[in-house]
Amino acid sequence: MDTATFLKQLASLPGYKGQVVHVEHLPARKARYGQLERPLPGPLQSALKRVGAERLYSHQAQAINAARRGQHLILATGTASGKTLAYNVPVLEAIVADRNARALYLFPTKALAQDQLRSLAALTEGDVRSIRFGTYDGDTPQAARSRLRREASILLTNPDMLHVGILPNHNLWAGFFANLRFVVVDEAHVYRGVFGSHVANVLRRLWRVCARYGAAPQIIACSATIANPGEHLHRLAGIEPVVIDDDGAPASARDFVLWNPPFVDAARTARRSANIEAARLLAQLVQSGVRTIAFSRARRVAELILLYARRILQDQAPALVDRIRAYRAGYRPEQRREIEHGLRAGGNLLGVTATSALELGIDIGDLDASLLVGYPGTIASLWQQAGRAGRGTRQALSLLIAQDNPLDQYFMRHPRDLFGRPHEHALIDPSNPYVLEQHLPCAAHESPLSRGAEEGEVAPVFQESWGARASPRRALPGGRRGGRAVASRARAPRTPGASLPTGLAAGDDEDLFGPGFVSAMVTLEDSGRLIYQGDRWYAPAGSYPAEDVSLRALAGSRVALLNAADGFRIMEEIEATSALFRVHPGAIYLHQGESFVVRELDLDIGHAILEPAQVNHYTQPREINDVRIVRSLAHKQFDGATTYLGTLRVTQQVIGYRRIQQFREEVLSVVDLDLPSQTFETVGVWWDVPEAIIQQVRRRRLDLAGGLHAMEHAAIGLLPLFAMCDRWDIGGLSTPRHPDTEAAQVFIYDAFPGGVGIAEKGFELVADLWRATHDAVRDCPCEDGCPSCIQSPKCGSNNEPLDKQAAILILAELLKRS
Known part of the structure; x- marks a missing residue:
């Protein structure tokens, strides 16, 4: 499309007030091929010729070569760069050579698995038609599930189904796991x-089950471009991968416009x-016949934009009106x-408002x-x-x-920082105690947990698969064997190609699950969720712990949203x-x-009752919190200004909500609520302000x-510059005493019990955080503070008190000391 013409058209409209602050032209990029x-x-x-891929891009060829050598690998390249082909080719080649070989494909969403099923079907026509594959998820009929267990060479699923449906029933999948050659982890940056x-804990449980059946699968992962693809996959899967991140795919020309809404007051x-x-x-784009996707970060916002656009x-x-729709998680299949x-070619839709559910590699045709x-x-999500839009050679x-x-x-005022910015680090913490304590009972249900074999002996679960020699047994406190006294141990000999996940070689679950295993086991045994017997831990008889664990929340329970006007049918479910x-009572929910x-x-009970409402407003919750220091884990000195990293105990409470008028975005009223508080321990960074x-x-x-x-408000808003997170993933508190x-x-602090690594990154880069925060507040054109710099939509104290000049002074003085 002609961007210049469209922008001129926009500039002539009554609502245009100079919103375009920068246009970045990104030229087309030619393909580079490999052998x-x-x-x-x-x-x-x-098959490749049939799908138009006679020549492989350089990164595809590198990935296929590494996979054929038996190496674990992660391919981290851009959108529409053909990553799917890079894992389908080696997997199909292995299955053509050995019809008993099996592959497990993991996708973060059911929609993506369905989409990749179509790609696989196109590739396996003709001479490789006989290869059986299919999706196995919550939408799969029971009859098809049984057939897939028996016949599928390639199983496409998601971590949720692997966690709750496949691993706990691994005995039904014995033939599949015994022949499992490949595990493909697509869109790894999402994890x-x-x-x-x-x-990460589900994958560790998968490795244990594979070992039980004598399999040592090779891992192929794909990711958007991030700063630490190799480190991320290592933390995610416990292996050392080859990293391929030099993108050889072509790219269409693109004009990237920074659009800053105008001020509404003098x-x-x-x-x-x-x-x-x-x-x-x-x-405007839809009326011009331009097929468009509008991304937002929240379900409510996607629905609001659809509502507003339809009214226009x-x-x-x-x-x-009916040619635009919303697309987000929570909808029925x-x-x-x-x-x-x-959205595909021949479809009737011209536009869609979406959350990140459509950010991933689902084929939605050619958008402009x-x-x-x-x-x-994150920069990864931005790209x-x-x-x-603009796939192939079409300008976007x-x-x-x-x-x-x-x-x-900040980005509106510093566009060079946006387009020249390095990608952020993906952060996870598999040893988060709140997460680990949920997965260890699941692992024990699948196979009893242990802490390694006797000296000179191999743990039975791992002996057949790895042929490993075991580590020396160590003494546990209280007379149990297997403690922490020995610092080094013998390692199993590694087979050529892919290396073994840590701990599998010796059958040592402490090594496999990492720091926190011992304390978690003590907690689980004391609470009766695990039973210790004969040097092993077992799940209680008759239990099915996986069904109580949600992978997408720290607590496993969910809340059903019931439509009172439709016989109390379930509209969708959300995390408790x-x-x-x-x-909360009085909230406006959009569907x-x-x-x-x-x-x-x-x-x-786990439900909320909702009624249709004709209203001209939406709601926004207000919260307060209290923070107490549990322990300091590390600190830095900056000429009298000390910064700490440590464990915090946080109590948070929703105290009410704001009613905000649609379109005008004005606060109509503030409503108080009396709801229970929630208390949890997490990881935080904090600093003193010298006298x-x-x-x-x-x-x-x-x-x-x-x-x-x-x-505090501004630093929370700027921390996502350095870590892959959202400001809603972070909490904060400030106090003069x-x-x-x-x-x-x-x-x-991390707004999740146990933390996920955000505070650690803030501690590591605290001086950079202070600098970015100082510049953002100083350069904001407002006089006394505004939502663009120091006001927060989360603030339970109605953004009072706030002093912009004091914040600039404090930050400037901290920077002098750093």
Whole structure:
């Protein structure tokens, strides 16, 4: 599409007030090709020719060569770079050579698995038609499940089904696991935070089950471009992979527009809603016949944009109202398939508002434009979302519509930092005690847990598969064998090619599951969730622990949303941990552009009752928290300003919500609630503000509490610059006098029990965080503070007190000491 013409058209519209602040032209990139170390079998050569892939891009050839050598690998390249082919080719080649060989494909969503099923079907026509494969997930009929267990050479599933349906019933899959040659982990960058920490433990459980049946599968992973692909896969799967990250695929030309909504007041303290801007742009693009996807970070926002855009089209082009839809997690399978079909060639949809559910590699045809409503949180997601438009040689348009927060506004003022920015680190913590304590009973249910074999003996579970010699047995406290006294141990000889996950060679579950295993086992045994007998730990008879563990939340329970106007049928389900924030009494919940008001929330029963509502507002929760220091784990000295990393005990509570008018985004009212608090331990970073800086603040008659509070808000908003996280993944507290230290301090912590590595990254790069925070607050054009710099939508104290000048002074003085 002609970007210049379209932007001129936008500039002529009544609502245009100079929103375009930067246009980055990204030229087209030519393909680079590579060679295989040996030719492919004839049937596979024919298959590649049939799908138009006679020549392999350089990264595809490198990946296939590494896979054929038996190496674990991770392929980290851009959107639409042909990563799927890089694992399908070696897998199909192995199955053609050995019809008993099996492969397990893991995708983060059911929709992606369905999409890749179609790609695999296209590749296996003709001479390789006889290879059996299929998806195994919650939508798979029972009859098909039995057939897949018996016949499938390639099984496409997701970590959730592997966790709750396959591993606990591994005896039904004995033939599959005994012949498992490959495990493919697609979209590995998605496995970060709590979800990634859960999946890391599921993979460790998978390795134990494979070992039980004598299999040592090779791992092939694919990822978007991130800063640490090799380290990430090592933490995720416990192996040392080959990293292939030099992208040889071609790319279409793209114009990337930074769009900053205009101020709505003379004091320049608030900007027009990004949701409204996105709806107007979406409506304009659709009316121009431009197939468009609009990404947002929350389900509610995707639904709001759909609602707004449909209202605009109802006035301007009524025939197009039904040609835009929303797509997000929570919809029924048939709804998702219908929307996916409507976006492909010949489909009736011109636009879709979506969450990250469509960020991944689902084939949705050729789109011309992508709207990113707010910075998506990571550079990886930015390019994944932008890359959903303009596939092939078609020129594309991408627009990043800034929200009124410190991070988005930082990029609006520093576009070079956005387009030249290195990718962030993916962060997970498989040893998070809250996660580990959920998966160890699952592992014990699948096969009893142990801490290694006697000296000179191999643990029975691992002996047949690895042919390993075991480590010396160590003494446990209390007379049990297997403690921590010996620092080194004998390692199993490694077979050529892929190396073994840590701990498998010796049958030592402590090594496999890592730090925290011992303390978790003590807790689980004391609570009766594990039973110790004969040097092993067992799950209680009759238990099925996996069904109580959700991979996408720290607590396993879920809340069903019931539509009172439709016979109390389940509309969708959400995690119980987020229910108090999303479906508290009085909350407005959006589903396919329709508004529902929450009448009742019962966490004990696990349901919320909703009714359709004709309202002109939505709601936003308000929360407060309290932070106490449990222990300090590390510290840094900066000329009197000490920064700490440690364990914190956090108590948080939803105390009410704001009713915000649609379109105008004005706060209509503030409602108080009396809801239960939640307490958990997590990891945090905090720093002292030296007395000398405090005195400077007072001499200038600035507000110390307001300055600390402003710094806390802004630092939380900017921390995602350095870690793959969202500001909603982070909590904070500031105080002129904390009761545990009697000092002025600012706390920032992982908003997940046990932590997932965000605070550690903040501690490591604290001086960089201070610098980015200082620059963002200083450069904001407002006078006294606004949502673009120091105000937070989460703040339970109504963003009071805040002092922008005090925050700038404190940060400047901290930087002098760093």
